[in-house]
Amino acid sequence: MFSQNICMWRDCFARCSPGYYERFECFHDCITKGYDDGNCVPGPKTGRCCCTR
Template sequence: MAITKTSVTLFLLIALAISMFNCNVVAASVPPNCYARCVPGRYELRECVHDCIVKRQGYTYGRCVPNPNGKCCCNHE
């Protein structure tokens, strides 16, 4: 009986430990880094994406926010 009681206790402790470390962690979103003004015909989406990926390393995408006349904002997609 002592072996069964020990086994059940051990099983419950392991289950408790797993449930404590198996929770969903929500990562905080990083605000986009906006730096240049988008100008239709001169500095558009293509240039913005290029600058975010090449010049500002670490970002995966860029876009003109909130519209084509907005700022070029780099972010991680």
């Protein structure tokens, strides 16, 4: 399932970490880099921050 989800996302960079780097931080970083959206994929505990245009 992870490989199917990751195909929807363009660029992944930071590892998400509960209490430190979560969806808000990921979204903020993606917007700052010029993307339209960002989220932890596949999830907030084990995922990476991935951005889409």
